[in-house]
Amino acid sequence: MLVSVGILVILVVFVLLELRIRRPDNLILYESAGKVRLRRGRFYPRHFSLAIPGTIHSKIVDIEAEASGKLPVNVRLAVSVAASNDHLSALIRVGGWNYECVSKALQEVIVLLQSLVKEYVEKNEIDELKSESLSAYLDKKLGKTVDSLGIDIVTLTVQAIDPVSDEIAEAMRQREASRILEQTEVTKQEARVAAMKAKIDADEKVSKSEHALELKKYEMQKVTEQNEAEIAEKRITEELKRRNKQLEFDRKELDLLKNNPELLVLTPQVARLAEASQNLKNARTVVSLSPGDFTQGSQFMSAIHAFLQNILDAQSSKKENKNTSNA
Numbered sequence: 421m422l423v424s425v426g427i428l429v430i431l432v433v434f435v436l437l438e439l440r441i442r443r444p445d446n447l448i449l450y451e452s453a454g455k456v457r458l459r460r461g462r463f464y465p466r467h468f469s470l471a472i473p474g475t476i477h478s479k480i481v482d483i484e485a486e487a488s489g490k491l492p493v494n495v496r497l498a499v500s501v502a503a504s505n506d507h508l509s510a511l512i513r514v515g516g517w518n519y520e521c522v523s524k525a526l527q528e529v530i531v532l533l534q535s536l537v538k539e540y541v542e543k544n545e546i547d548e549l550k551s552e553s554l555s556a557y558l559d560k561k562l563g564k565t566v567d568s569l570g571i572d573i574v575t576l577t578v579q580a581i582d583p584v585s586d587e588i589a590e591a592m593r594q595r596e597a598s599r600i601l602e603q604t605e606v607t608k609q610e611a612r613v614a615a616m617k618a619k620i621d622a623d624e625k626v627s628k629s630e631h632a633l634e635l636k637k638y639e640m641q642k643v644t645e646q647n648e649a650e651i652a653e654k655r656i657t658e659e660l661k662r663r664n665k666q667l668e669f670d671r672k673e674l675d676l677l678k679n680n681p682e683l684l685v686l687t688p689q690v691a692r693l694a695e696a697s698q699n700l701k702n703a704r705t706v707v708s709l710s711p712g713d714f715t716q717g718s719q720f721m722s723a724i725h726a727f728l729q730n731i732l733d734a735q736s737s738k739k740e741n742k743n744t745s746n747a
Contacts, residue, residue, distance in 0.1 A: 439463050446471045449508060456508040470517055476502045476574055477526050483534050484584070485541035492584035493546060495537050495554070500574040501526050504565055511570025525569045532569075533576075536561050547592060551578040 441463060442448050448459040449470040459469060478500040487493050503511055503522050514528055515521025540557050541549060555578045565572050583589045 440466045440469075440471075443471070445474050447474045447503060447505070449512070456512050458505060458508060470512075470519075472503060472519060472521055474503065476500050477522055478575075479526060479530070480579075481530050481533060483537045485538040487541050487546040487549060488544060489546070491546045491588065493541055493549065494580075494582050494584055495541065496579040496582075497533060497537070498575065498577045498579055499526075499529065499533065500576075501529055501571045502574055504567075504570050504572045507565070507567050507570040509570070510568055514569050522571075525571050528569050529566060529571055529573070532562070532566070533558070546583060546588065547595075549581045551581055554578045554581065 442459070442461070448464045449456050449472060450459055450464075450468060451457070464471075478498070481497045481499060483495045483497065485493050485495060501522070503525075511521055511525055515524035536558060537554070540554055555576070558576055558578075562573060562576070583592065
């Protein structure tokens with residue numbers, strides 16, 4: 421009974437002293453068959469495991485390097501790393517079997533960055549150094565994981581590349597300001613040229629449109645004038661036909677009156693003359709058969725004269741015939 425109680429007490433003491441609960445921000449490592457592995461369970465034995473931080477470690481690094489021409493340059497980097505779950509053995513080999521292994525591996529990453537930055541800066545002129553180019557170079561060399569150090573690089577940013585000499589820095593600032601002003605002026609002039617070109621193109625299009633409109637108006641006016649000319653020509657043709665018919669009718673009427681003088685009484689001119697004589701007060705109708713009293717040039721008066729002469733001749737012949745028969 422006492423042995424059982426003793427064993428139970430030993431087990432309780434062992435559990436209390438040896439077993440630990442894994443924190444969410446820790447990685448629990450253990451060694452098995454010469455390889456460092458990661459425990460996934462909730463509990464772990466304290467003396468047979470190593471708890472390391474699973475959080476991200478960040479640091480600002482200032483690196484001095486010399487550009488081409490032995491001009492000193494200060495490069496500032498911001499780097500953030502974390503333990504790589506796939507390369508834990510390399511992490512322990514670099515940082516040791518202790519809680520600060522990630523921090524030690526970060527120091528090795530900084531040493532590697534210093535060598536890479538100096539290698540890049542020495543190959544370029546001081547005015548050719550760009551943060552974007554250096555970031556691309558470091559990403560290409562390091563990638564997202566440094567396998568030999570057991571580290572995952574979360575972020576790596578080049579914050580600044582500044583000359584150490586104030587005179588060089590001021591000269592570079594002035595040159596950059598001049599370049600920006602020059603580019604601004606070029607941009608303004610290009611915008612002005614583009615605006616003028618757009619205005620010229622618009623004016624040309626408007627002129628072409630107005631010219632096309634004028635041509636259309638001219639064509640329409642030409643068609644209208646042609647139609648009006650055709651209509652006028654038709655009217656003149658119809659008028660000529662009408663007048664020819666009227667002349668033909670007058671000619672026939674004159675021929676009829678010439679062949680039949682007695683029809684002159686039915687003409688409107690004689691009717692109007694008779695009507696006018698009736699309207700005159702105390703007027704008497706005077707008929708003169710003397711040829712000298714008429715104008716020989718008037719065809720109408722000649723026809724009336726001949727008509728009346730024929731009537732008088734007919735009446736005289738009738739009276740003579742009547743007298744002869746009575747004798």
